Amino acid sequence: MTDRNLGPGSTLGIVGGGQLGRMIALAAANYGLKVHVYAPDRDSPAFDVAARTTCAAYDDAEALADFARSVDVVTYEFENIPHATADILAAHAPLHPNARALSTTQDRLTEKAFVNGLGIPTALFQAVDTPDDLDRAVAAIGLPAVLKTRRFGYDGKGQRILRERAEGDRNALFAEFGGAPLILEGFVPFEREVSVVGARARDGSFAAFDLCENEHQDHILALTRVPAPGLTAETGRAALDIAKRIADALDYVGVLAVEMFLVREDGAERLVVNEIAPRVHNSGHWTIEGALTSQFAQHVRAVCGWPLGDPARVGGLPVEMRNLIGAQADDWHALLAEPGAQLHLYGKGAARAGRKMGHVTRLGSRPAGF
Numbered sequence: 001m002t003d004r005n006l007g008p009g010s011t012l013g014i015v016g017g018g019q020l021g022r023m024i025a026l027a028a029a030n031y032g033l034k035v036h037v038y039a040p041d042r043d044s045p046a047f048d049v050a051a052r053t054t055c056a057a058y059d060d061a062e063a064l065a066d067f068a069r070s071v072d073v074v075t076y077e078f079e080n081i082p083h084a085t086a087d088i089l090a091a092h093a094p095l096h097p098n099a100r101a102l103s104t105t106q107d108r109l110t111e112k113a114f115v116n117g118l119g120i121p122t123a124l125f126q127a128v129d130t131p132d133d134l135d136r137a138v139a140a141i142g143l144p145a146v147l148k149t150r151r152f153g154y155d156g157k158g159q160r161i162l163r164e165r166a167e168g169d170r171n172a173l174f175a176e177f178g179g180a181p182l183i184l185e186g187f188v189p190f191e192r193e194v195s196v197v198g199a200r201a202r203d204g205s206f207a208a209f210d211l212c213e214n215e216h217q218d219h220i221l222a223l224t225r226v227p228a229p230g231l232t233a234e235t236g237r238a239a240l241d242i243a244k245r246i247a248d249a250l251d252y253v254g255v256l257a258v259e260m261f262l263v264r265e266d267g268a269e270r271l272v273v274n275e276i277a278p279r280v281h282n283s284g285h286w287t288i289e290g291a292l293t294s295q296f297a298q299h300v301r302a303v304c305g306w307p308l309g310d311p312a313r314v315g316g317l318p319v320e321m322r323n324l325i326g327a328q329a330d331d332w333h334a335l336l337a338e339p340g341a342q343l344h345l346y347g348k349g350a351a352r353a354g355r356k357m358g359h360v361t362r363l364g365s366r367p368a369g370f
Helices: 019-030 045-049 061-069 083-092 099-106 108-117 131-141 170-176 233-249 295-304 326-337
Strands: 011-015 034-039 052-055 073-076 125-128 145-149 159-162 182-186 192-200 206-208 212-217 220-226 254-265 268-277 319-325 342-345 356-363
Touching: 011 019, 011 083, 011 295, 019 034, 019 045, 019 295, 034 045, 034 061, 052 061, 061 083, 073 295, 083 099, 099 108, 099 268, 108 125, 108 182, 108 268, 125 131, 131 145, 131 170, 131 182, 192 233, 192 295, 206 233, 233 254, 233 268, 254 295, 319 326, 326 342, 326 356
Parallel strands: 011 034, 011 073, 034 052
Antiparallel strands: 125 182, 145 159, 145 182, 192 206, 192 212, 192 254, 212 220, 220 319, 254 268, 319 356, 342 356
């Protein structure tokens, strides 16, 4: 499929209708692009801001082909697109990021082997397909360790920390995971979690936002601070270099995030890659107000073949972004009244526990109670 640089008035296809797709669509509209969103759920938040929508399943080959033929380029807002779906899309329109990025990051075992192959450290890991494999993996890696599904886990789902090994429980563990292929990862004694959100263009140019520090509650991102406080400039440069090496090796086009653990040993800082997200990322939401080019605008630029924008923070100010989870979004009125607070609500329905309903961004000094 021929890839060409697009102009205003072209149509960007987005697969997935959640909040990430919604924010990509809003950024695209600012550049005079039309957006066509494909998602299986009729109440998809991105549908509200798209010029055209297709509500169909991800395995509907005819609908996928019609969708891809109606747009000039296709991107996606989540990484768990079936391989067959990506193949159909790529047969009818340029697909960015590419199918290799999807296949590499959809499987934790493949992803970690890929990262290690670049000489970038990860946690120790071993594939676990049978109860006997689990015994061998625990013997090789030790405990504590984290047992995870190889595919489809997010926000802490599909994983369990193993702190001690009790005889006879391995079959119960496998039953708990429903027989899915697993990976055992050695526990990393990290000081904090950080991430780099960066973009690679079709011409290979790369631009990354400052290194972020992330805090999670109940395995869900709660707070992002940027720049990550208290880290050396060398660590910041090393993190951006890791993200670039990964993007280059995948021949990546678009925005990606690389989540890392910061480990401190004998006073020295080192980084261990945890996961790659081949898409715009929750820890980059602060860029909408906090950077000269948001991650969403940057993604649109990259997949359309345009020059990347400046990722610098506005005025060099520190930024904090807090997710609004579940009923936290009910404080929208107070947040709107707070000077300097920038509120984003995603247009979702019921505010269920653990559901990301929006976020609020604050630039400059940290207010009391934030």
